[in-house]
Amino acid sequence: MPGKHLDEDQLCARCGDNVSVLTVRSEPLCRDCFLRYVHTKVIKRMESFRVRNAASDRPRKVLVPVSFGVSSVSLLHILDHHLKTQLAKTGRTGFDIVVAFVDSSAIETSPDPELRASLRDRYINHECQLLPLASIFDTDAGSTILGEYIPNMDSVEPSNPEEKLAALINSLDSATARADVQSTLRTRLLVQHAKSMDCEAILWGDSTTRLAEKTLSETAKGRGFSLPWVTGDGDSPLGITYHFPMRDLLKKELVSYAAMTDPPLTELIHSRVVTQSSTSSKNTTIDELMAQYFDSVEENFPSIVSNVVRTAGKLSTPSISGSPCGLCGNLAQPGRFGIEGWGGTQQKDSSTSNTSNLCYGCTRSLPKS
Amino acid sequence: MPPPPCALCTTNRAAIVRPKDHSKLCKSCFITVFETEIHHTITSNNLFHRGERIAIGASGGKDSTVLASVLKTLNERYDYGVELTLLSIDEGIKGYRDDSLETVKRNATQYSMPLTILGYAELYGWTMDQVVSQVGKKGNCTYCGVFRRQALDRGAARLGIQHVVTGHNADDVAETVLMNLLRADLPRLSRTTSIITSTPSTSDTTNIQRSKPLKYAYEKEIVLYAHHKGLDYFSTECIYSPEAFRGSARALIKNLERVRPSAILDIVRSGEDMAALCGPAPAHAADDGGGGCGRTESSDIGGAVAPGLEVEITSATVQKRGKKGGVAYVAPRQGKGQVMGKCEVCGYLSSQRVCKACVLLEGLRKGRARRGVEIEGGEGG
Numbered sequence: 001m002p003g004k005h006l007d008e009d010q011l012c013a014r015c016g017d018n019v020s021v022l023t024v025r026s027e028p029l030c031r032d033c034f035l036r037y038v039h040t041k042v043i044k045r046m047e048s049f050r051v052r053n054a055a056s057d058r059p060r061k062v063l064v065p066v067s068f069g070v071s072s073v074s075l076l077h078i079l080d081h082h083l084k085t086q087l088a089k090t091g092r093t094g095f096d097i098v099v100a101f102v103d104s105s106a107i108e109t110s111p112d113p114e115l116r117a118s119l120r121d122r123y124i125n126h127e128c129q130l131l132p133l134a135s136i137f138d139t140d141a142g143s144t145i146l147g148e149y150i151p152n153m154d155s156v157e158p159s160n161p162e163e164k165l166a167a168l169i170n171s172l173d174s175a176t177a178r179a180d181v182q183s184t185l186r187t188r189l190l191v192q193h194a195k196s197m198d199c200e201a202i203l204w205g206d207s208t209t210r211l212a213e214k215t216l217s218e219t220a221k222g223r224g225f226s227l228p229w230v231t232g233d234g235d236s237p238l239g240i241t242y243h244f245p246m247r248d249l250l251k252k253e254l255v256s257y258a259a260m261t262d263p264p265l266t267e268l269i270h271s272r273v274v275t276q277s278s279t280s281s282k283n284t285t286i287d288e289l290m291a292q293y294f295d296s297v298e299e300n301f302p303s304i305v306s307n308v309v310r311t312a313g314k315l316s317t318p319s320i321s322g323s324p325c326g327l328c329g330n331l332a333q334p335g336r337f338g339i340e341g342w343g344g345t346q347q348k349d350s351s352t353s354n355t356s357n358l359c360y361g362c363t364r365s366l367p368k369s
Numbered sequence: 370m371p372p373p374p375c376a377l378c379t380t381n382r383a384a385i386v387r388p389k390d391h392s393k394l395c396k397s398c399f400i401t402v403f404e405t406e407i408h409h410t411i412t413s414n415n416l417f418h419r420g421e422r423i424a425i426g427a428s429g430g431k432d433s434t435v436l437a438s439v440l441k442t443l444n445e446r447y448d449y450g451v452e453l454t455l456l457s458i459d460e461g462i463k464g465y466r467d468d469s470l471e472t473v474k475r476n477a478t479q480y481s482m483p484l485t486i487l488g489y490a491e492l493y494g495w496t497m498d499q500v501v502s503q504v505g506k507k508g509n510c511t512y513c514g515v516f517r518r519q520a521l522d523r524g525a526a527r528l529g530i531q532h533v534v535t536g537h538n539a540d541d542v543a544e545t546v547l548m549n550l551l552r553a554d555l556p557r558l559s560r561t562t563s564i565i566t567s568t569p570s571t572s573d574t575t576n577i578q579r580s581k582p583l584k585y586a587y588e589k590e591i592v593l594y595a596h597h598k599g600l601d602y603f604s605t606e607c608i609y610s611p612e613a614f615r616g617s618a619r620a621l622i623k624n625l626e627r628v629r630p631s632a633i634l635d636i637v638r639s640g641e642d643m644a645a646l647c648g649p650a651p652a653h654a655a656d657d658g659g660g661g662c663g664r665t666e667s668s669d670i671g672g673a674v675a676p677g678l679e680v681e682i683t684s685a686t687v688q689k690r691g692k693k694g695g696v697a698y699v700a701p702r703q704g705k706g707q708v709m710g711k712c713e714v715c716g717y718l719s720s721q722r723v724c725k726a727c728v729l730l731e732g733l734r735k736g737r738a739r740r741g742v743e744i745e746g747g748e749g750g
């Protein structure tokens with residue numbers, strides 16, 4: 001278990017010279033070897049972005065969204081280090097990074113703006129942009145969502161996008177629905193931004209643990225069909241390529257990593273406080289339940305975490321024949337609202353009046369209106 | 370403040386908050402809706418055909434008791450024209466089955482259905498109590514699950530019946546979806562979400578079909594239904610409790626249900642959609658849970674997979690069945706190019722030379738022989 005300190009004289013299993021500082025997947029490692037272990041796991045997933053694959057005239061660009069969680073901050077740090085190494089070795093880099101933060105302060109407590117300033121200062125070489133979540137409504141996808149799914153929007157002055165966002169979120173009937181729609185909007189905004197910045201891909205920071213959480217979470221939200229897209233490397237139905245370079249590292253390993261870099265990344269990380277009471281109340285979200293579940297699974301059955309991700313990885317990508325869901329943009333058969341979505345009732349047998357251009361999962365979150 | 374009127378009839382006072390969607394219903398509308406949804410499941414999936422004989426896997430627990438009661442009601446109300454019979458398995462767990470089998474016997478009278486009880490002792494030469502004294506309490510669910518699965522099929526075959534219905538509910542299916550994600554078992558995920566499976570039986574000519582008419586029914590609603598109908602069921606959990614890990618998946622599902630009532634069916638839906646992304650269905654280990662301890666097949670969630678016995682019927686073949694009126698059968702295939710054959714010992718369909726049940730039985734016999742020797746040696750010294 002990373003972070004667990006061992007007998008002082010146990011030597012690192014890799015270099016054999018230094019005293020180990022933690023045990024990773026049953027190997028005692030010293031600090032240097034552990035940092036190298038983390039970097040190698042990430043860089044191995046970045047093979048296609050080697051210097052020799054880059055055209056000399058036009059740099060390849062990738063978007064790195066930073067949420068100020070341990071994974072995305074670590075990813076940025078590792079990629080920054082990787083680019084410096086490429087530059088030192090070959091005089092150029094395989095790709096350029098565009099960093100993006102999404103500001104959702106209109107609807108929730110957000111990371112301190114000072115975190116953004118510190119992060120910008122530390123990774124000064126990369127373009128950084130702050131995107132207000134409400135700016136999703138300036139995009140085509142956003143205006144569709146706005147037009148079709150926000151109830152009583154006529155009564156809200158159209159001038160203020162933040163108010164529109166708040167109206168949309170407040171119209172939802174549960175914490176799970178609010179969190180789900182919010183994260184969907186965030187994803188769509190980031191994709192939109194990546195395209196407008198000419199990025200060919202988005203590099204998401206999800207660790208193995210996070211991908212496992214997402215797999216069960218999306219399953220529980222009725223979006224099992226979308227797992228190959230939202231947890232796998234490759235083309236997303238939103239028209240951009242996704243990569244998950246951190247997929248081979250556990251969250252606890254990244255927590256250790258962030259504390260061991262010099263200087264530590266810890267000061268750049270915004271830790272969300274999940275209180276015990278909130279996990280037992282009706283206002284808990286499905287995502288929070290899964291995070292809590294995998295906290296204990298990672299502790300007691302670490303192999304299960306990678307099992308889940310492996311299972312999701314074995315699913316074949318759905319055939320691209322459905323129509324895009326009006327909210328999440330995944331290709332799917334249209335869902336039906338409420339109890340009719342389950343095919344369990346004969347009260348209003350198979351009426352088509354109740355269908356929508358939303359996928360099954362999104363009909364669970366957006367109000368029927 | 371008086372209770373609000375029922376959301377369906379708008380006449381009676383609401384007495385029940387429906388677990389599935391939190392709608393407020395009166396007692397009789399709840400019962401009607403519950404039955405109608407199961408009728409819909411049966412008809413939209415073409416589960417039954419007229420003249421068919423159907424064995425209800427009956428444990429005396431709430432699921433199979435509700436299943437028997439609802440099927441009797443629906444068979445009469447909608448004139449399915451099927452012949453229902455109760456089939457019970459006596460695992461030989463003292464104090465557990467003794468009482469629940471009494472319940473099944475009363476159910477047989479209450480529903481005027483014939484009842485057949487088959488014992489593990491009779492089928493395998495071992496009761497579960499004997500198995501536990503041999504292998505200990507850890508891992509005994511593996512035996513119980515494997516034995517029980519074959520037992521229902523063998524029992525049905527003895528009765529000349531080709532269709533067994535089981536009381537698996539939506540919570541069971543959702544739990545299985547999560548468990549199979551946690552153990553990286555995609556083939557089994559694909560099979561356990563399907564409403565109909567076909568189990569090749571000991572005979573060359575008959576295949577036993579399995580189906581789950583309660584697949585979309587919530588456990589909580591089953592309990593409510595049993596309560597409001599005043600059904601007679603036995604409510605003790607198996608005394609040999611399942612592994613802790615499965616318990617954690619169950620707890621997770623209960624938490625999800627609390628946060629979002631539709632979550633159970635949403636997981637079932639996800640499971641069905643994922644099954645469609647698994648490629649062609651291979652034959653593989655069957656663990657679709659079941660009343661009581663039969664839920665657990667393997668305590669090794671790290672990935673060990675038991676050789677398989679059941680074959681999924683895809684929706685395409687289900688339709689075929691509906692048209693021709695016969696039972697379609699998907700040629701058995703095994704993931705790694707293995708061919709399904711017959712167990713050399715018992716003749717049951719198996720991907721291995723010897724089927725899982727016979728492997729377990731052989732292990733038990735060797736264990737007994739060895740222990741016998743040890744005991745003798747101990748006494749001698």
Ligand SMILES: [Zn+2]
Nearest residue numbers: 325328359362
């Ligand atoms: Zn959607």
Ligand SMILES: [Zn+2]
Nearest residue numbers: 712715724727
């Ligand atoms: Zn055999």
